[in-house]
Amino acid sequence: MVRTPSPLPVELGTSFTTREAIAHGVTLRRLRHRALATPTRGLRLTSADPDLVERAAAHLKVLPARRSAYSHATASALLGLPDRKDPRLHVTLPDGVFVRRRGMVMHRGLQHREIWSVHDLPVVSPVETWLDLAPLRTLEELVILGDAILQHQPDLATTLRHTVEAHSGARGIRRARDALELVRPGVLSPQETLWRLRFRAAGYPEPELNVEVRDPAGRWLGIGDFVWREQRLVVEYDGDYHFTVEQRRHDQVRRRAMRTGDWAVIELNGADNADPRPALRSIGAALGVHR
Numbered sequence: 001m002v003r004t005p006s007p008l009p010v011e012l013g014t015s016f017t018t019r020e021a022i023a024h025g026v027t028l029r030r031l032r033h034r035a036l037a038t039p040t041r042g043l044r045l046t047s048a049d050p051d052l053v054e055r056a057a058a059h060l061k062v063l064p065a066r067r068s069a070y071s072h073a074t075a076s077a078l079l080g081l082p083d084r085k086d087p088r089l090h091v092t093l094p095d096g097v098f099v100r101r102r103g104m105v106m107h108r109g110l111q112h113r114e115i116w117s118v119h120d121l122p123v124v125s126p127v128e129t130w131l132d133l134a135p136l137r138t139l140e141e142l143v144i145l146g147d148a149i150l151q152h153q154p155d156l157a158t159t160l161r162h163t164v165e166a167h168s169g170a171r172g173i174r175r176a177r178d179a180l181e182l183v184r185p186g187v188l189s190p191q192e193t194l195w196r197l198r199f200r201a202a203g204y205p206e207p208e209l210n211v212e213v214r215d216p217a218g219r220w221l222g223i224g225d226f227v228w229r230e231q232r233l234v235v236e237y238d239g240d241y242h243f244t245v246e247q248r249r250h251d252q253v254r255r256r257a258m259r260t261g262d263w264a265v266i267e268l269n270g271a272d273n274a275d276p277r278p279a280l281r282s283i284g285a286a287l288g289v290h291r
């Protein structure tokens with residue numbers, strides 16, 4: 001017969017250190033019960049499947065107080081940036097502070113970082129997270145991250161440039177410089193970034209991004225993803241949410257209005273990613289660019 005473990009003191013919450021638990025009268029036997037997760041030495045969680053914010057909040061209890069911040073892939077995830085998934089927790093500490101923990105990757109240089117509060121957690125700023133990831137990501141991935149940062153906070157464009165200029169000897173700085181020249185505000189998704197880079201690689205003129213489209217009389221027709229005003233061309237990328245019945249109906253009405261208003265409209269979707277060449281040829285023909 002499996003015995004139900006005794007309830008824990010409510011003061012402990014969903015995560016706690018073994019020291020906190022013992023101070024509240026919890027026995028060592030209870031702390032070893034399989035109902036509690038042990039992600040790292042001296043820490044217990046009541047949830048077997050905590051989300052990232054819960055994990056990060058719990059692990060702060062075993063890190064140096066006010067001398068640690070989440071960084072790299074963990075920071076990008078907490079900031080809501082489209083980055084690679086990494087199950088490990090990345091933490092930056094000041095130079096000279098040494099901590100080793102299972103499931104955690106430690107980095108140095110916290111004293112040179114700007115720290116933000118995100119979900120009540122200390123997190124390295126988006127711009128410095130971007131620079132920290134420069135040696136670890138491809139050029140394309142860095143541009144996606146940079147576009148996403150400026151999507152949420154376009155005022156960081158100047159900070160991004162100044163930060164790159166101020167770190168001439170940093171690892172990955174050449175890739176960061178190259179990516180910086182390709183980052184643009186106004187991009188709303190990673191797929192828009194990928195197509196924008198494809199247009200550039202094909203030698204097409206740079207489009208305006210997510211801007212108003214009007215008919216010859218100046219009447220508003222909608223917002224276009226990629227707009228070439230001189231050629232009166234709109235290219236739209238349809239992500240998954242575009243395939244709901246309601247959104248599809250809305251898109252059809254909007255695009256019909258654009259075409260009636262003397263604009264050409266070309267639609268892209270996930271199927272075009274497998275082989276972008278046919279779509280690029282269609283767009284090039286509409287732009288009058290022959291490849």
